[in-house]
Each structure stands twice: as C-alpha cells, then as structure tokens.
Amino acid sequence: MEVPILKQGEYLIASVQVALSDQDLLALQQRLSALTGTQEVRGVVIDVTVLDVLDSYAVRILRMISEVLALRGARTIIAGIQPEVALAMVRLGLGLEGVETALDLEDAMEKIARRGKSRSPEGRSTWPPLSRNT
Amino acid sequence: MAAPFEKYLEPLAIEGERDIVSARERVRDAARGLGFSAVELTLLATAVSEIARNIIEYAGHGTISLRLSDSGRNPGIEVVAEDRGPGIENIELALQDGYSTRRSLGMGLPGARRLVDEFQIESTVGKGTRVILRKWKTSTKAA
Numbered sequence: 001m002e003v004p005i006l007k008q009g010e011y012l013i014a015s016v017q018v019a020l021s022d023q024d025l026l027a028l029q030q031r032l033s034a035l036t037g038t039q040e041v042r043g044v045v046i047d048v049t050v051l052d053v054l055d056s057y058a059v060r061i062l063r064m065i066s067e068v069l070a071l072r073g074a075r076t077i078i079a080g081i082q083p084e085v086a087l088a089m090v091r092l093g094l095g096l097e098g099v100e101t102a103l104d105l106e107d108a109m110e111k112i113a114r115r116g117k118s119r120s121p122e123g124r125s126t127w128p129p130l131s132r133n134t
Numbered sequence: 135m136a137a138p139f140e141k142y143l144e145p146l147a148i149e150g151e152r153d154i155v156s157a158r159e160r161v162r163d164a165a166r167g168l169g170f171s172a173v174e175l176t177l178l179a180t181a182v183s184e185i186a187r188n189i190i191e192y193a194g195h196g197t198i199s200l201r202l203s204d205s206g207r208n209p210g211i212e213v214v215a216e217d218r219g220p221g222i223e224n225i226e227l228a229l230q231d232g233y234s235t236r237r238s239l240g241m242g243l244p245g246a247r248r249l250v251d252e253f254q255i256e257s258t259v260g261k262g263t264r265v266i267l268r269k270w271k272t273s274t275k276a277a
Contacts, residue, residue: 084176
C-alpha cells in the first residue's frame with residue numbers, strides 16, 4: 001500500500017497509514033528521493049505513529065532515507081515512534097543515531113517552524129512565506 | 135513453573151515479504167488474547183518479524199507455528215519458525231551481533247534473542263533451520 005505524501009510548504013509529509021511491508025518501505029524511500037530531486041524540498045517528515053513494529057529492516061530504510069536526503073541538503077524528521085516500539089528498538093540494538101525525531105507530527109511541525117525562523121535571516125525566503133502586504 | 139503449550143494454532147506459511155507482516159499480526163493477536171501487555175506484544179512481534187525475515191532471506195520459504203500456554207499462572211506463547219533452507223553452518227557466529235551473510239544488518243537472530251524470554255535454534259546444513267522463541271506474559275527476563 002502506497003504511503004500518502006503531502007507537500008506542506010518546503011516540506012514533504014509522509015503519513016504512514018498501515019503496517020508496511022519491506023517493499024512498501026523501499027517504495028517510500030525511492031519516492032521520497034525522487035521527490036526531493038524534482039521539487040524544492042527542504043526536508044521530509046515521516047509520521048510513523050501507526051506502526052507497531054519497527055524492525056531492523058524498517059530502521060535501515062529510515063536511516064537510508066535520512067542519509068540520502070542529508071546528502072542533498074534536506075532534513076528528515078521521524079515523528080511518532082511509539083514508546084513500546086522505541087523500547088523494542090533499543091532491546092534489538094537498533095538506534096536512529098543522527099536522525100532527527102519528534103514526539104508526533106505537531107512536534108515535528110513546530111521544529112520545522114522554529115528552525116525555519118532562526119535559519120532565515122532577512123532577505124532569505126522563509127517558511128511559511130512572508131506576505132508583502134503585512 | 136510454566137504450564138505446557140497445550141494449544142496449537144494453524145501454521146502460517148512464510149512465502150513472501152508480505153507474510154512477515156501477517157506473521158507479526160498473527161502473533162500479536164494471539165498474545166493479546168493471553169493478556170500480554172502492550173510492551174510485551176511489541177517485543178514479541180518485533181522478534182517474530184526478524185525471524186520471519188530470516189526465513190525469506192536465507193531459505194526463501196518456511197512456516198511459523200504458534201503454541202499457547204494458557205492454563206498456568208503465567209500464560210505464554212511459543213513461536214516455532216521452520217524452514218528447509220541451506221541451514222546455518224556456524225550457529226555461534228550467526229548469533230553474534232552484526233554478523234550477516236546477506237543484506238540485513240545481522241540483527242535477525244541475535245536481535246530476536248534479546249526480545250524474548252527463551253530462545254533455541256537447531257540447524258542442519260542442507261536440511262534446514264528451526265528457531266523456537268518463548269515469551270511469558272510476565273517476562274522471566276529483566277528488561
């Protein structure tokens with residue numbers, strides 16, 4: 001099942017809706033890579049709130065997405081890892097070192113908004129875009 | 135002491151990567167029925183995901199059978215993963231972290247072992263592999 005990807009400003013939001021097979025994860029990785037190549041994308045948020053298992057393959061793909069995007073200057077935020085899933089990952093010996101995480105989608109959007117501001121001195125485009133009329 | 139595993143569920147065929155998802159859903163449902171906590175369910179489902187992927191990666195196909203123990207004070211579940219693949223030449227090596235002869239992270243067997251209470255493996259080169267996981271409602275292993 002294909003993961004819906006929405007564009008929100010300069011970010012892509014991949015919102016996982018159901019359990020993903022290995023193929024689904026690989027397809028997500030490929031679509032995100034392709035989209036960040038063709039559109040003006042500063043980063044992606046992957047919302048994994050519904051996932052009740054993140055096993056070694058899933059973690060490997062999430063790391064890969066983050067590394068590929070980082071090489072393109074884009075940011076990856078993994079949002080919504082459930083507490084039990086986090087515990088299982090640690091017991092399994094898997095971490096997401098170097099990958100940014102957020103409590104949930106809302107937290108991820110706040111992180112984006114904060115960094116967008118601090119990173120954009122005058123004259124640079126900002127997110128959300130500033131209107132000339134205000 | 136733990137009661138025997140008296141209830142055998144229909145084995146699940148593991149033939150493609152989609153079956154990895156089915157296997158972890160099946161084990162989660164069965165363990166939920168025994169009253170396992172959310173944490174224990176997740177640890178068990180993750181372990182099953184790893185051993186099911188091992189079947190696909192190394193043997194191509196196999197089965198996962200579930201056996202339930204519901205009569206004692208501490209209900210438990212036994213997961214038996216069997217394949218007729220190439221077998222494992224050096225089990226000790228296969229149980230070391232980071233060891234993998236394939237594309238995986240080498241987390242499969244050693245990772246699964248850390249998520250459950252009991253872990254057994256039998257393998258004969260050229261014949262196949264059987265991995266047995268057991269997990270009790272009240273874990274017998276420190277977190």
